[in-house]
Amino acid sequence: MATATLTIDLDAVAANWRALDRLSGPEVQTAAVVKADAYGLGVTRVARALAQAGARRFFVAYAEEGAAVRQALGPGPQISVLSGHMSGDTEMINDLDLTPMLNSLEQITRHLEALPGHPFGVQLDTGMNRLGVEMLEWQAVASILIDAGPALLMSHLACADEPDHPLNATQLEAFHEMTDGTGIPRSLAATGGILLGPKYHFDLTRPGIGLYGGLPFDTSVRAVSLGLPVIQTREVAPGESVGYGCTWTADTHAVIATVAGGYADGLPRTLSNAAMLWDGDVPCPLVGRVSMDLITVDVTHLAEVPKSLDILCAHQTVDDLADAAGTIGYEILTSLGPRYLRRYQERTA
Numbered sequence: 001m002a003t004a005t006l007t008i009d010l011d012a013v014a015a016n017w018r019a020l021d022r023l024s025g026p027e028v029q030t031a032a033v034v035k036a037d038a039y040g041l042g043v044t045r046v047a048r049a050l051a052q053a054g055a056r057r058f059f060v061a062y063a064e065e066g067a068a069v070r071q072a073l074g075p076g077p078q079i080s081v082l083s084g085h086m087s088g089d090t091e092m093i094n095d096l097d098l099t100p101m102l103n104s105l106e107q108i109t110r111h112l113e114a115l116p117g118h119p120f121g122v123q124l125d126t127g128m129n130r131l132g133v134e135m136l137e138w139q140a141v142a143s144i145l146i147d148a149g150p151a152l153l154m155s156h157l158a159c160a161d162e163p164d165h166p167l168n169a170t171q172l173e174a175f176h177e178m179t180d181g182t183g184i185p186r187s188l189a190a191t192g193g194i195l196l197g198p199k200y201h202f203d204l205t206r207p208g209i210g211l212y213g214g215l216p217f218d219t220s221v222r223a224v225s226l227g228l229p230v231i232q233t234r235e236v237a238p239g240e241s242v243g244y245g246c247t248w249t250a251d252t253h254a255v256i257a258t259v260a261g262g263y264a265d266g267l268p269r270t271l272s273n274a275a276m277l278w279d280g281d282v283p284c285p286l287v288g289r290v291s292m293d294l295i296t297v298d299v300t301h302l303a304e305v306p307k308s309l310d311i312l313c314a315h316q317t318v319d320d321l322a323d324a325a326g327t328i329g330y331e332i333l334t335s336l337g338p339r340y341l342r343r344y345q346e347r348t349a
């Protein structure tokens with residue numbers, strides 16, 4: 001079988017959630033961000049493992065993603081929708097008991113008219129200029145909205161992974177200015193914000209990437225491994241080249257393994273001639289271009305060609321691979337496509 005196996009360690013995800021939960025005070029609730037199919041790892045299994053670990057509040061990007069989480073978890077846990085209440089979402093928000101984080105006056109009006117009394121939160125823009133109600137708009141509507149009883153006032157930090165960035169303090173100050181004295185539960189921190197310390201924690205934190213073993217949570221436990229089957233091995237003579245565009249040429253006799261996995265599987269083409277695969281503890285350089293379904297690896301130095309080579313393993317995290325590709329761990333994780341066979345590791349309860 002040429003299909004590669006993506007191994008997802010649900011115990012590691014649960015351990016990362018507990019570790020992030022311990023980083024804030026006992027009065028601070030820790031939610032879990034499971035948007036984009038739990039960062040590519042599979043939302044049904046991941047959300048269940050997180051609920052088992054103790055998570056009671058979940059965040060998704062779109063209402064449709066909330067539907068998948070509700071189906072996985074059943075009634076009870078609060079599921080918040082970061083894109084808010086879009087036209088066409090009303091029925092789903094109501095039927096599946098989703099909590100939209102309203103981002104604009106338009107969404108606020110839509111929600112209060114369509115579903116009066118249905119839980120909602122408000123996302124405030126404190127300086128990222130992406131989503132959320134801005135300061136002046138907020139000042140105009142805050143008193144009316146607070147009477148309607150939002151479940152949460154939240155905002156998002158643009159530079160939390162850079163602790164010394166001046167925007168962190170500026171956003172913190174703006175968030176205080178917009179929310180102090182409201183008496184409504186508040187949330188500002190994602191993974192990076194948790195690591196900035198207690199001033200950023202408020203009542204609820206919203207970690208995503210740290211749950212899945214990614215930076216900036218540098219003490220997280222690795223949650224994914226990926227091994228790619230070797231389909232074929234060939235001998236290449238000095239002067240012969242390998243792959244599309246002849247971008248790698250052997251200068252000595254070489255043994256090349258062709259393995260299953262390519263850019264259609266979320267291995268970026270920018271890894272061409274720039275990454276390592278691993279046979280246990282032995283690194284083997286990726287040579288030539290990454291193609292759609294295949295990559296080629298120099299295994300000349302191995303005594304025996306293995307059945308598969310690892311690309312995500314103890315020696316190479318998602319962030320290491322991201323560095324080689326010129327991107328971030330978030331993009332590597334969320335690009336891991338549906339083509340892999342997924343194997344979930346979990347202690348049997």
Ligand SMILES: *Cc1c(COP(=O)(O)O)cnc(C)c1O
Pocket residue numbers: 033035082155156189190191192206207208209210
């Ligand atoms: C994605 C997202 C998060 C989670 O961020 P991480 O950096 O993955 O922890 C939290 N809040 C909002 C608004 C987000 O968009």
